[in-house]
Amino acid sequence: MSKITITDLEVYYCVGVPDEERAQPQRLLLTVEMFFDFSGAAAGDKLLRTIDYFAVSQRLLNFGEGRSWKLIERVAVNVAAMVLAEFKPQGVTVEVKKFVIPQARYVSVTWSQNLNA
Numbered sequence: 226m227s228k229i230t231i232t233d234l235e236v237y238y239c240v241g242v243p244d245e246e247r248a249q250p251q252r253l254l255l256t257v258e259m260f261f262d263f264s265g266a267a268a269g270d271k272l273l274r275t276i277d278y279f280a281v282s283q284r285l286l287n288f289g290e291g292r293s294w295k296l297i298e299r300v301a302v303n304v305a306a307m308v309l310a311e312f313k314p315q316g317v318t319v320e321v322k323k324f325v326i327p328q329a330r331y332v333s334v335t336w337s338q339n340l341n342a
Contacts, residue, residue, distance in 0.1 A: 226261075226262065226271055226274055226315070227261060227262055227263050227264065227277070228258050228259060228260045228261065229258075229259045229261060229263070229276055229278050229314075230256065230257070230258045230259075230328035231255070231256065231257045231278055231281060231282055231285070232246050232256050233254040233255070233256055233322070234254065234255045234256070234257070234282055234284060234285055235253075235254055236250070236252075236253050236255055236286055236288070236289060236302050237250035237252055237253070237290070238253055238288070238289030238292070238293075238294065238300060239289065239293035239294070239295065240253065240294045240295070240296070240297070240300055240308065240323070241295065241325075242295050243304055245315075246325075247293045247294075247295070249269035250289060251323070251324075252324060253297070253299050253300070253321055253322060253323055254257065254322040254331070255304065255319065255320070255321055256318075256319070256320040256322075257281065257285070257308060257317065257318070257320075258317065258318040258321050259276050259278075259281070259303065259308065259312065259316075259317050260314055260315050260317065260318075261276050261314040261315055262313060262315070263275040263276075266320065269300070269315070269341070275311075276312050276314060277287075277329040280303075280312075281312055283306070283339075285304065285309065288303075288304065288307065288326065295308070297321040297332070297333075297335070298334050300321050301319045301320070301321045301334050301335065302319075302336050304319045304321070304340075305317045305318075305319045305336050305338045309338060309340050313340065314340065315339065315340050316337065316338065316339040316340060317334070317337070317338055318335060318337040318338075319331060319335065319336050319337075320334070320335045321334050321335075321340075322335055
């Protein structure tokens with residue numbers, strides 16, 4: 226199985242348990258792995274036979290508009306569901322990195338889901 230990966234896409238979403246933390250969008254990094262057989266696209270050099278990673282990245286950049294979450298776990302699940310529904314990979318893995326603990330580089334969660342799950 227082949228995959229397309231968008232690594233550490235910088236997005237700004239309202240996320241956090243306290244209301245004050247959700248009041249303003251904060252920086253997150255998203256890594257999205259989309260499992261998809263792109264051999265047909267590679268053979269024919271046709272964008273229509275693969276997942277347009279630019280379109281996925283644009284959708285992710287705007288995904289947080291008008292939304293808020295308490296947990297990055299929920300963000301990961303919601304992003305995965307959206308990617309599966311709209312871009313139709315056979316499976317997806319989403320990692321969300323948040324920068325809230327000064328003594329740590331970041332905190333992250335990872336969620337994997339298949340199209341038929």
